[in-house]
Amino acid sequence: MMSIKKLLTIGSIAVACSALNLGFSGQAVGATFPTKPIRLIVPSPGATEVICRALAERMSTTLGQSVVVETKPGAGTTIASTYVVNAPADGHTLLCGISALLTAPQYFPEVKYDPMKDFAPVALVVKVAHVMLMRADLPFNNVRELIAYARENPNKLTFGSSGIGTSNYLGAALFQDMAKVEMMNVPYQGGGPALQDLVGGRIDVLFDVPQGGVPFVENGRLRALGVTTSDRLKAFPDWPTISEAGVPGYASFPWAGVLAPAKTPPEIVDRLNAVIGEALETPELRTLYERLGLEIGGGTPRDFHDFMEQELTKWIPIIDRLKKESL
Numbered sequence: 001m002m003s004i005k006k007l008l009t010i011g012s013i014a015v016a017c018s019a020l021n022l023g024f025s026g027q028a029v030g031a032t033f034p035t036k037p038i039r040l041i042v043p044s045p046g047a048t049e050v051i052c053r054a055l056a057e058r059m060s061t062t063l064g065q066s067v068v069v070e071t072k073p074g075a076g077t078t079i080a081s082t083y084v085v086n087a088p089a090d091g092h093t094l095l096c097g098i099s100a101l102l103t104a105p106q107y108f109p110e111v112k113y114d115p116m117k118d119f120a121p122v123a124l125v126v127k128v129a130h131v132m133l134m135r136a137d138l139p140f141n142n143v144r145e146l147i148a149y150a151r152e153n154p155n156k157l158t159f160g161s162s163g164i165g166t167s168n169y170l171g172a173a174l175f176q177d178m179a180k181v182e183m184m185n186v187p188y189q190g191g192g193p194a195l196q197d198l199v200g201g202r203i204d205v206l207f208d209v210p211q212g213g214v215p216f217v218e219n220g221r222l223r224a225l226g227v228t229t230s231d232r233l234k235a236f237p238d239w240p241t242i243s244e245a246g247v248p249g250y251a252s253f254p255w256a257g258v259l260a261p262a263k264t265p266p267e268i269v270d271r272l273n274a275v276i277g278e279a280l281e282t283p284e285l286r287t288l289y290e291r292l293g294l295e296i297g298g299g300t301p302r303d304f305h306d307f308m309e310q311e312l313t314k315w316i317p318i319i320d321r322l323k324k325e326s327l
Helices: 004-032 047-063 075-085 100-107 143-152 167-179 191-199 210-218 266-280 283-291 301-326
Strands: 038-042 067-071 093-098 119-128 131-135 158-161 184-187 205-208 222-227 255-261 294-298
Touching: 038 047, 038 075, 047 067, 047 093, 047 119, 047 255, 047 266, 047 283, 075 093, 075 100, 075 255, 093 100, 093 119, 100 301, 119 266, 119 301, 131 191, 131 210, 143 222, 158 167, 158 191, 167 184, 167 205, 167 301, 191 205, 191 210, 205 210, 210 222, 255 266, 255 301, 266 283, 266 294, 266 301, 283 294
Parallel strands: 038 067, 038 093, 158 184, 158 205
Antiparallel strands: 093 255, 119 255, 119 294, 131 205, 131 222
């Protein structure tokens, strides 16, 4: 009969070998991935699609497999998000998620996914800066003067938005919350019509992407009071951040990042993260994104997870308050 000591020794060796096999298996999965073309699902056309297509092209080169961009718009971006949640967790179907991934479930009760539990964050790609634009004929020149006027005249200033819950609406809502002012929302069917009315003097303020407002800032019809990101933009270094211009700690920006279904193997998530990180370091992609006024992301999957968690913590109380006020 085999001794207990010998049995324990054999058992220990077996466990160790099993652990090694699992380790090698995980490494093998990461090393052989991908085994077929990757589908990158985009929730909306326009700027998000441009960002994701440029990234997909460089990912394809590194991975040696096509990364095919597919747009699935609608329902406040939740069609694309739900599609990826239900996809096989093998890394071959990814979401090019945007900030609405976190906020949409707050507005659409029928949405069944949990943005923090049903996705595996892969990498933050970019933060999309907005700039606080103001009519140049108003009697103040900077954020501090605007705040002083708004406090003396509640709801006299108007701001344009693309509707309740959109990024420029939430950016203005956070500004009001942190600056302790009240302005009146004027909703539009998109940022273009809102910008036209700002230039035409029918509204006072608009949070918008920089590119649309630049010609009017240059010809003196609008003022750029500050950008919504934490740091100044390389494309517009003379524009202060709103935080430094008068609302310390203010930061509000749409973002884009890559996510996988929740149960995607960590080795695959890490492989994708490394590939995206490499792409974000290429001069071509950095130049394109910076020219569009985007702040380049990067970091680890955990960094992206923590960023999403911080964003959700920031926005939920504001959204809850706004929903109550709209009743």
